[in-house]
Amino acid sequence: MRPSGRLHLGHYKGALENWLLLQNTPNIKNYFLIADYQVLGDHLGETEKLRSSVIDMVIDWMSVGLDPERSDFVVQSYVPEFAELFNFLAMFTPYSVATNNPTLKDEMKKIENRESSKSDSISLGFINYPVSQVADIMLPRGQIVPVGEDQVPHIELARKIIKKVNTMYGTNFPLPLALLSDTPRLVGTDGNDKMSKSLGNTIYLTATLDEIKKQVNSMYTDSGKTSISAPWNIEKHVVFQYLDIFYHDKAHIAELKSKYIAWGEDSIGDGGVKKLLIEILDTFIKPIREKREYYLAHPELVIQAIEKWSTNARKVGQELLIELKETMGLVDYGKELIVK
Amino acid sequence: MRPSGRLHLGHYKGALENWLLLQNTPNIKNYFLIADYQVLGDHLGETEKLRSSVIDMVIDWMSVGLDPERSDFVVQSYVPEFAELFNFLAMFTPYSVATNNPTLKDEMKKIENRESSKSDSISLGFINYPVSQVADIMLPRGQIVPVGEDQVPHIELARKIIKKVNTMYGTNFPLPLALLSDTPRLVGTDGNDKMSKSLGNTIYLTATLDEIKKQVNSMYTDSGKTSISAPWNIEKHVVFQYLDIFYHDKAHIAELKSKYIAWGEDSIGDGGVKKLLIEILDTFIKPIREKREYYLAHPELVIQAIEKWSTNARKVGQELLIELKETMGLVDYGKELIVK
Numbered sequence: 161m162r163p164s165g166r167l168h169l170g171h172y173k174g175a176l177e178n179w180l181l182l183q184n185t186p187n188i189k190n191y192f193l194i195a196d197y198q199v200l201g202d203h204l205g206e207t208e209k210l211r212s213s214v215i216d217m218v219i220d221w222m223s224v225g226l227d228p229e230r231s232d233f234v235v236q237s238y239v240p241e242f243a244e245l246f247n248f249l250a251m252f253t254p255y256s257v258a259t260n261n262p263t264l265k266d267e268m269k270k271i272e273n274r275e276s277s278k279s280d281s282i283s284l285g286f287i288n289y290p291v292s293q294v295a296d297i298m299l300p301r302g303q304i305v306p307v308g309e310d311q312v313p314h315i316e317l318a319r320k321i322i323k324k325v326n327t328m329y330g331t332n333f334p335l336p337l338a339l340l341s342d343t344p345r346l347v348g349t350d351g352n353d354k355m356s357k358s359l360g361n362t363i364y365l366t367a368t369l370d371e372i373k374k375q376v377n378s379m380y381t382d383s384g385k386t387s388i389s390a391p392w393n394i395e396k397h398v399v400f401q402y403l404d405i406f407y408h409d410k411a412h413i414a415e416l417k418s419k420y421i422a423w424g425e426d427s428i429g430d431g432g433v434k435k436l437l438i439e440i441l442d443t444f445i446k447p448i449r450e451k452r453e454y455y456l457a458h459p460e461l462v463i464q465a466i467e468k469w470s471t472n473a474r475k476v477g478q479e480l481l482i483e484l485k486e487t488m489g490l491v492d493y494g495k496e497l498i499v500k
Numbered sequence: 501m502r503p504s505g506r507l508h509l510g511h512y513k514g515a516l517e518n519w520l521l522l523q524n525t526p527n528i529k530n531y532f533l534i535a536d537y538q539v540l541g542d543h544l545g546e547t548e549k550l551r552s553s554v555i556d557m558v559i560d561w562m563s564v565g566l567d568p569e570r571s572d573f574v575v576q577s578y579v580p581e582f583a584e585l586f587n588f589l590a591m592f593t594p595y596s597v598a599t600n601n602p603t604l605k606d607e608m609k610k611i612e613n614r615e616s617s618k619s620d621s622i623s624l625g626f627i628n629y630p631v632s633q634v635a636d637i638m639l640p641r642g643q644i645v646p647v648g649e650d651q652v653p654h655i656e657l658a659r660k661i662i663k664k665v666n667t668m669y670g671t672n673f674p675l676p677l678a679l680l681s682d683t684p685r686l687v688g689t690d691g692n693d694k695m696s697k698s699l700g701n702t703i704y705l706t707a708t709l710d711e712i713k714k715q716v717n718s719m720y721t722d723s724g725k726t727s728i729s730a731p732w733n734i735e736k737h738v739v740f741q742y743l744d745i746f747y748h749d750k751a752h753i754a755e756l757k758s759k760y761i762a763w764g765e766d767s768i769g770d771g772g773v774k775k776l777l778i779e780i781l782d783t784f785i786k787p788i789r790e791k792r793e794y795y796l797a798h799p800e801l802v803i804q805a806i807e808k809w810s811t812n813a814r815k816v817g818q819e820l821l822i823e824l825k826e827t828m829g830l831v832d833y834g835k836e837l838i839v840k
Binding site for chain 2: 196197200201204205207208210211237240241243244246247250251252253254255256257258280281282283284285286287288291292328481485488489490
């Protein structure tokens with residue numbers, strides 16, 4: 161995950177909920193990556209914010225229940241072994257394959273449209289990032305990678321490159337699989353497809369009751385009617401979309417929806433469903449908010465979590481690199497260089 | 501220097517002689533890089549030879565007088581800090597600048613002409629190598645880089661990138677200068693511009709007397725005459741070219757040349773100049789050959805030289821990386837991770 165500061169409900173539903181499931185699955189060792197190098201590439205001139213973004217994000221991780229005792233929190237920039245492995249993998253990757261990646265091409269177009277000086281807006285580091293992600297996955301011998309659909313080409317690239325290494329050297333590094341979430345994408349409070357800080361349509365994972373009220377009360381309540389006489393269609397009704405996702409009593413939701421549409425005597429209006437959603441969200445967020453308070457008062461726990469487990473990841477990574485280098489005939493030294 | 505096995509006289513005149521000068525200049529700290537990653541990129545399927553190529557090359561370095569007590573011998577693949585620094589520098593390098601490098605373009609064309617499957621023949625690692633060379637230079641805060649003319653664009657790229665880092669973060673990393681050799685290029689024994697193992701036109705730095713005789717006797721002795729009545733022109737006479745470079749008695753050479761051209765009673769023929777060159781080369785090579793024998797009998801000295809000074813380079817490199825990261829606001833950790 162790129163550290164871009166405090167997380168919102170979209171992050172929870174899109175990623176963290178899956179991560180918690182994986183963390184609670186027996187016999188799975190999890191590595192959660194804080195991809196600060198990737199953020200750095202876009203913000204070379206404003207690096208002073210990066211550190212606080214990392215801390216904010218990790219506090220949110222811990223507040224929702226990710227547990228550094230059970231999973232490794234890994235800061236990319238703390239683990240130079242990622243860079244070293246990338247160096248090897250770049251040699252196995254045809255330039256044409258690296259640059260024909262559809263996700264990369266899309267993002268290149270976006271950057272070029274956004275920036276004024278087109279020729280300088282894309283860095284070499286940006287071109288390298290899909291293969292750099294392959295190193296992120298391979299270093300801890302990743303087998304299952306929870307991703308969004310737009311990241312699937314990266315996992316395919318990883319399988320291709322790692323397969324080539326295995327074929328060439330008879331190694332047995334695992335080929336990773338993409339784990340897609342089946343949660344529908346959480347829309348912004350304004351109904352916009354994308355929940356984003358800059359659009360102001362987010363609800364933070366650690367919002368106060370007042371903040372929740374403000375955001376829910378401003379929610380877009382689309383009747384779905386195309387004319388006055390047309391039938392109701394609440395598919396795009398933001399409040400119901402949120403209830404579908406966060407409220408576990410599905411029978412009650414069905415009942416509310418039919419009453420809302422019937423508009424009869426015992427109907428429930430926008431005010432009613434909003435009030436319910438505020439209650440549901442506050443119940444969901446309250447324990448997270450309280451944990452955040454606790455970690456804010458104990459920042460040393462957060463720092464320890466990052467440092468201890470990044471160091472752990474370095475060890476795991478160095479083991480892989482030594483295996484790879486020995487297989488390639490590169491070293492018979494090295495064990496004494498490992499981080500103790 | 502790329503480790504491609506035993507070195508020949510061309511390597512000595514093109515590089516090592518300059519390195520020895522630098523080593524013997526007071527107050528200059530030298531780092532001599534064994535660029536095994538670069539070789540690796542071209543020979544992924546035949547890495548087993550790489551290690552012996554490294555050893556062979558380092559023995560030759562030591563045999564001509566490069567001294568691991570005074571200079572650091574650095575194996576690229578032993579120093580992951582190169583990869584880490586590359587990772588940063590790639591973010592500072594516009595993709596357009598990285599790929600418009602004229603030397604890179606030339607080499608890309610050569611590879612594409614050589615290989616049958618054009619689209620896959622260039623790796624992402626190859627595209628990265630000029631910026632990777634910038635990391636090689638910057639990591640030990642390199643100030644003077646002895647290079648051939650074809651490498652000058654790489655030094656210009658280094659100045660450009662390091663300047664950008666300095667401007668952005670107020671750092672003071674030195675901008676390197678290219679040190680060009682003024683030695684004329686040593687031709688192959690067959691008169692071919694390029695001295696290369698595969699053409700069989702080389703004299704190894706550690707050739708036996710028999711090998712020297714064989715190569716000198718086979719030398720191309722071009723009279724330079726365009727017709728029988730035309731004047732002599734011994735500019736392309738390989739034996740004289742070698743004498744010009746390896747024989748210190750310039751007056752004697754001038755005398756020999758005029759006698760050779762005059763073709764009079766006291767003239768000296770091809771046999772005579774060849775005999776002289778054999779003597780000169782054997783005198784030059786003999787002490788190198790003897791040192792090689794010594795190091796072959798004491799391989800532990802070679803291994804120690806590589807390992808000790810690569811570790812030393814890691815320390816120097818980690819200091820730079822910590823300075824860079826701290827300036828960028830990336831870490832306040834790290835010192836405990838340094839290699840002791």
